[in-house]
Amino acid sequence: MTDTQNETPALDSVFHALADPTRRAMLARLAEGELRIGELAAPFAMSLAAASKHVRVLEHAGLLERRVAGRTHFCRIQAQPLQAAQAWLNYYSRFWRGRLDTLEALLVAEQEADDRADRQTEKDAGAAHE
Amino acid sequence: MTDTQNETPALDSVFHALADPTRRAMLARLAEGELRIGELAAPFAMSLAAASKHVRVLEHAGLLERRVAGRTHFCRIQAQPLQAAQAWLNYYSRFWRGRLDTLEALLVAEQEADDRADRQTEKDAGAAHE
DNA sequence: ATATTATTAAACCATATGGTTTAATAAATG
DNA sequence: CATTTATTAAACCATATGGTTTAATAATAT
Numbered sequence: 001m002t003d004t005q006n007e008t009p010a011l012d013s014v015f016h017a018l019a020d021p022t023r024r025a026m027l028a029r030l031a032e033g034e035l036r037i038g039e040l041a042a043p044f045a046m047s048l049a050a051a052s053k054h055v056r057v058l059e060h061a062g063l064l065e066r067r068v069a070g071r072t073h074f075c076r077i078q079a080q081p082l083q084a085a086q087a088w089l090n091y092y093s094r095f096w097r098g099r100l101d102t103l104e105a106l107l108v109a110e111q112e113a114d115d116r117a118d119r120q121t122e123k124d125a126g127a128a129h130e
Numbered sequence: 131m132t133d134t135q136n137e138t139p140a141l142d143s144v145f146h147a148l149a150d151p152t153r154r155a156m157l158a159r160l161a162e163g164e165l166r167i168g169e170l171a172a173p174f175a176m177s178l179a180a181a182s183k184h185v186r187v188l189e190h191a192g193l194l195e196r197r198v199a200g201r202t203h204f205c206r207i208q209a210q211p212l213q214a215a216q217a218w219l220n221y222y223s224r225f226w227r228g229r230l231d232t233l234e235a236l237l238v239a240e241q242e243a244d245d246r247a248d249r250q251t252e253k254d255a256g257a258a259h260e
Numbered sequence: 261a262t263a264t265t266a267t268t269a270a271a272c273c274a275t276a277t278g279g280t281t282t283a284a285t286a287a288a289t290g
Numbered sequence: 291c292a293t294t295t296a297t298t299a300a301a302c303c304a305t306a307t308g309g310t311t312t313a314a315t316a317a318t319a320t
Contacts, residue, residue, distance in 0.1 A: 008151045019145035020278085021138045024218070031225040037297060050279055052298065057277095071287040071296045079226035082219055088154070089216045095161040096209035150308085167267065180309055182268065187307095201266045201317040 017061035030077040147191035160207040
């Protein structure tokens with residue numbers, strides 16, 4: 001685990017940005033290509049000003065880059081910061097899965113011990129039979 | 131893309147829960163095993179009540195399960211909801227990476243076209259020379 | 261029975277969030 | 291130049307967040 005205190009502000013803002021369905025939908029659309037603020041806002045039942053604020057949240061999280069061309073602002077996704085979030089999730093979910101695996105391994109080991117015991121008794125029974 | 135509207139409330143609460151460093155640190159510790167609320171709260175410079183609220187946020191996001199034994203509450207991680215978050219991140223970061231790859235492929239293709247053109251003119255020049 | 265311990269409830273506070281509406285700014289267009 | 295278009299700024303509002311402190315609750319321990 002690299003840290004948990006220094007890379008943290010980025011994670012804060014990235015996870016926070018992702019915690020809103022409007023913003024996730026915006027990112028989803030941006031994955032297909034560059035969009036103007038107006039286009040980005042269009043699908044949502046909210047004022048342009050509100051959408052504009054969501055864009056800024058994404059921008060501050062580093063998930064979106066803005067290119068101003070005249071009076072229109074073009075937005076493109078910048079998914080690099082997602083990697084920190086992914087890394088965090090992967091690390092801890094692996095940790096968790098590891099724990100589950102350990103548990104499962106224990107159960108399997110128990111089961112196998114039982115199986116061996118069963119086979120042994122079968123064999124014994126068979127030997128007695130033969 | 132499974133949806134973007136129905137699985138969304140879970141994503142909301144999971145990402146929101148993860149957007150706070152205290153809660154991430156709590157999860158990190160829980161990855162190592164079950165802890166009481168008091169133990170979970172100990173490392174943080176905040177009241178027990180505040181920590182207790184963080185625990186509830188994690189609980190509501192489904193990331194933490196509480197087992198009450200007498201007066202003490204034991205918490206264990208329940209990382210299943212992380213998978214939805216992981217899935218979202220993986221899907222879109224792959225999308226993004228795909229786009230980058232496409233862009234890169236275009237640039238490489240252009241470069242190769244240039245190279246071919248260069249080789250051609252070299253060859254022509256060579257032929258003229260010979 | 262009384263005290264101690266583990267945790268939540270309640271009331272409160274400052275600040276953040278997600279919206280709105282009404283300007284303001286600045287660029288393209290008739 | 292006047293107007294329309296694209297976007298943000300500002301002021302405002304309700305509710306949420308992350309804290310605090312001081313009870314309340316309930317289970318142990320003395």
